[in-house]
Amino acid sequence: MTIQLPDLPYRKDALAPHVSASTLEFHHDKHHAAYVNNTNKFIAGTELADKSLEEIIAAAAKAPDKKALFNNAAQVWNHTFLWNSMAPNGGGKARGAVAERIEQDFKGTGAFAEAFAAAAVGQFGSGWAWLVLDGGKLKIETTANADTPLVHGKTPLFTCDVWEHAYYLDYQNRRPDYVKVFLDKLVNWDFVNANLQRAR
Numbered sequence: 544m545t546i547q548l549p550d551l552p553y554r555k556d557a558l559a560p561h562v563s564a565s566t567l568e569f570h571h572d573k574h575h576a577a578y579v580n581n582t583n584k585f586i587a588g589t590e591l592a593d594k595s596l597e598e599i600i601a602a603a604a605k606a607p608d609k610k611a612l613f614n615n616a617a618q619v620w621n622h623t624f625l626w627n628s629m630a631p632n633g634g635g636k637a638r639g640a641v642a643e644r645i646e647q648d649f650k651g652t653g654a655f656a657e658a659f660a661a662a663a664v665g666q667f668g669s670g671w672a673w674l675v676l677d678g679g680k681l682k683i684e685t686t687a688n689a690d691t692p693l694v695h696g697k698t699p700l701f702t703c704d705v706w707e708h709a710y711y712l713d714y715q716n717r718r719p720d721y722v723k724v725f726l727d728k729l730v731n732w733d734f735v736n737a738n739l740q741r742a743r
């Protein structure tokens with residue numbers, strides 16, 4: 544079994560003008576594809592060759608000599624999760640079950656959006672901002688580089704990629720503008736609710 548590059552769940556121009564077709568072309572067809580290819584090279588002929596992506600990530604996370612495999616495999620997972628975290632006509636006020644949880648755990652949508660943006664903008668260097676379920680509570684977290692809440696016993700609900708390759712073509716150095724648009728226009732609340740439902 545080899546790890547496959549999944550298709551984007553929408554056309555490359557579906558998120559424009561918030562994320563351009565050109566950004567998605569580089570981000571999916573070059574960056575995500577490279578992580579997939581590297582992962583397959585690392586696992587070829589090893590005991591991990593027939594494992595699922597999640598099993599590969601878990602095994603590599605525990606092995607200090609498999610850091611490069613971890614980085615690539617986790618980035619494969621994080622990017623597939625990212626594509627589904629965004630949707631055309633997404634963003635804005637949370638809907639469904641997660642909306643109630645945001646009210647409870649963050650004292651409202653406005654406070655949530657402010658805290659998420661501060662975390663995403665404040666992540667120094669490359670990484671990810673996440674809404675996760677941790678011990679039954681919603682929390683905002685950031686991870687550096689390829690790190691993922693999956694290996695820290697938390698359930699990711701959605702993520703925003705804050706590596707420069709995610710926004711530089713459209714926003715140059717203006718990460719705060721990109722994060723604001725991500726929250727206002729892109730978050731796929733149906734995906735968030737499906738993840739929340741599955742975690743119960």
Ligand code: MN3
Binds near residue numbers: 574
């Ligand atoms: Mn990326």
